[in-house]
Amino acid sequence: MGATTEGTTSRAEQREATRERIVEAALEGFAERGFRGASTRDIARRAGANQGLLTYHFKSKDALWRAAADRIFGLLRKSLEEQLEGLEFAEVRDRNREEIRAFVRFAAEHPELFRLMVDEGKNSSERMEWLVENHLEPIYEGFWQGRDAVPDESLLPHAYYVLAGAGSLIFAVAPECRRLTGLDPAAREVVETHADFVAGLLLP
Amino acid sequence: MGATTEGTTSRAEQREATRERIVEAALEGFAERGFRGASTRDIARRAGANQGLLTYHFKSKDALWRAAADRIFGLLRKSLEEQLEGLEFAEVRDRNREEIRAFVRFAAEHPELFRLMVDEGKNSSERMEWLVENHLEPIYEGFWQGRDAVPDESLLPHAYYVLAGAGSLIFAVAPECRRLTGLDPAAREVVETHADFVAGLLLP
DNA sequence: AGATTCGCTGGTCGATTGAAAAGCGAGACG
DNA sequence: CGTCTCGCTTTTCAATCGACCAGCGAATCT
Numbered sequence: 001m002g003a004t005t006e007g008t009t010s011r012a013e014q015r016e017a018t019r020e021r022i023v024e025a026a027l028e029g030f031a032e033r034g035f036r037g038a039s040t041r042d043i044a045r046r047a048g049a050n051q052g053l054l055t056y057h058f059k060s061k062d063a064l065w066r067a068a069a070d071r072i073f074g075l076l077r078k079s080l081e082e083q084l085e086g087l088e089f090a091e092v093r094d095r096n097r098e099e100i101r102a103f104v105r106f107a108a109e110h111p112e113l114f115r116l117m118v119d120e121g122k123n124s125s126e127r128m129e130w131l132v133e134n135h136l137e138p139i140y141e142g143f144w145q146g147r148d149a150v151p152d153e154s155l156l157p158h159a160y161y162v163l164a165g166a167g168s169l170i171f172a173v174a175p176e177c178r179r180l181t182g183l184d185p186a187a188r189e190v191v192e193t194h195a196d197f198v199a200g201l202l203l204p
Numbered sequence: 205m206g207a208t209t210e211g212t213t214s215r216a217e218q219r220e221a222t223r224e225r226i227v228e229a230a231l232e233g234f235a236e237r238g239f240r241g242a243s244t245r246d247i248a249r250r251a252g253a254n255q256g257l258l259t260y261h262f263k264s265k266d267a268l269w270r271a272a273a274d275r276i277f278g279l280l281r282k283s284l285e286e287q288l289e290g291l292e293f294a295e296v297r298d299r300n301r302e303e304i305r306a307f308v309r310f311a312a313e314h315p316e317l318f319r320l321m322v323d324e325g326k327n328s329s330e331r332m333e334w335l336v337e338n339h340l341e342p343i344y345e346g347f348w349q350g351r352d353a354v355p356d357e358s359l360l361p362h363a364y365y366v367l368a369g370a371g372s373l374i375f376a377v378a379p380e381c382r383r384l385t386g387l388d389p390a391a392r393e394v395v396e397t398h399a400d401f402v403a404g405l406l407l408p
Numbered sequence: 409a410g411a412t413t414c415g416c417t418g419g420t421c422g423a424t425t426g427a428a429a430a431g432c433g434a435g436a437c438g
Numbered sequence: 439c440g441t442c443t444c445g446c447t448t449t450t451c452a453a454t455c456g457a458c459c460a461g462c463g464a465a466t467c468t
Contacts, residue, residue, distance in 0.1 A: 434445095
């Protein structure tokens with residue numbers, strides 16, 4: 001209401017907004033219950049949409065899952081860029097330290113990434129292979145390069161999974177952590193403490 | 205056939221053997237697909253049994269899950285005891301280092317533990333609370349005590365989840381790791397390398 | 409302004425889910 | 439040896455699953 005150009009939503013804009021709402025809901029649903037455990041109806045409910053609408057925008061549950069994976073990895077890439085842009089480092093080690101801290105912060109803000117990766121990584125499936133080819137390989141390649149002070153190159157896979165696990169688990173199982181330790185992983189100072197802790201371990 | 209006492213299986217023995225087969229299959233199924241994603245029929249198939257038999261031995265899917273959780277945590281306790289019994293250590297730190305290595309070896313042999321914990325720890329549910337009260341609290345308590353050289357006690361929750369994540373992830377997502385890095389986490393020397401790596405990080 | 413596109417709704421399909429109930433049949437028991 | 443127990447199989451149930459389709463109606467186009 002009011003101006004002609006104000007509040008106007010073209011068909012294409014509306015379409016894209018709806019798709020985003022659904023993808024966001026799908027990301028939560030898949031991360032929370034796993035691919036098989038998440039139902040398209042539950043995802044539709046989270047998105048405030050109709051179940052048939054999911055089939056309309058994305059052809060299948062599988063395709064919707066791929067869209068959700070694209071989204072979380074896009075968020076990861078954007079977050080790392082934003083956190084690191086404009087920073088200058090004297091040594092490669094300093095840059096690596098800040099990269100680790102940036103990753104931990106992202107894991108805290110988006111525990112869905114870790115949940116999705118564990119859910120899919122534990123089984124050999126088409127989705128797992130798609131994930132590796134489209135998202136993990138570029139990341140792992142970047143991890144392989146731009147790295148300093150890893151004495152033995154054969155340790156790189158170990159360092160990769162140690163960083164992913166050590167940096168993400170406490171946030172991925174935040175409800176359990178609260179119940180078990182009384183510590184709330186969502187608290188800002190807890191995130192920073194964890195980031196420092198993990199960075200200090202891998203780059204002493 | 206043959207002797208009277210040979211090959212004889214009493215009713216009670218048969219019952220217990222069947223229950224164990226089912227629990228073992230349930231552990232695999234739940235770890236692989238998550239609680240909601242795993243179907244009782246699939247579990248029955250793995251156990252070479254009938255779906256109705258699960259309802260007979262365990263009243264519900266939920267109770268079967270609890271039996272599976274009891275089993276994996278029992279295996280953990282037994283494995284740690286066996287790996288550590290008879291060993292003498294000059295310092296507490298040496299003992300802690302061997303405890304870490306023993307845990308990593310168990311995570312490699314039984315990735316189901318980590319998969320189960322992530323699947324349940326990410327949501328607030330009755331199962332999660334049951335898990336915390338019945339299994340995690342004793343373990344966390346033991347982790348809290350018997351530990352040396354942790355400068356700040358407030359870091360203990362962080363160290364706990366760092367150890368769990370760093371020590372387990374590579375084995376929990378072994379199929380993905382093979383595909384991504386070419387490294388097979390199941391290989392004995394890879395397990396030992398990872399154990400040394402994690403222990404070296406947490407106890408430099 | 410009339411015709412058309414298309415985002416979206418509501419309903420339906422066969423398949424699969426966890427749980428319950430009835431019946432079988434070999435081992436346990438008097 | 440006859441009876442009973444009980445581990446197990448089979449069948450059935452309502453609920454839920456992913457996918458499909460016909461139709462509505464407002465935005466878009468001519």
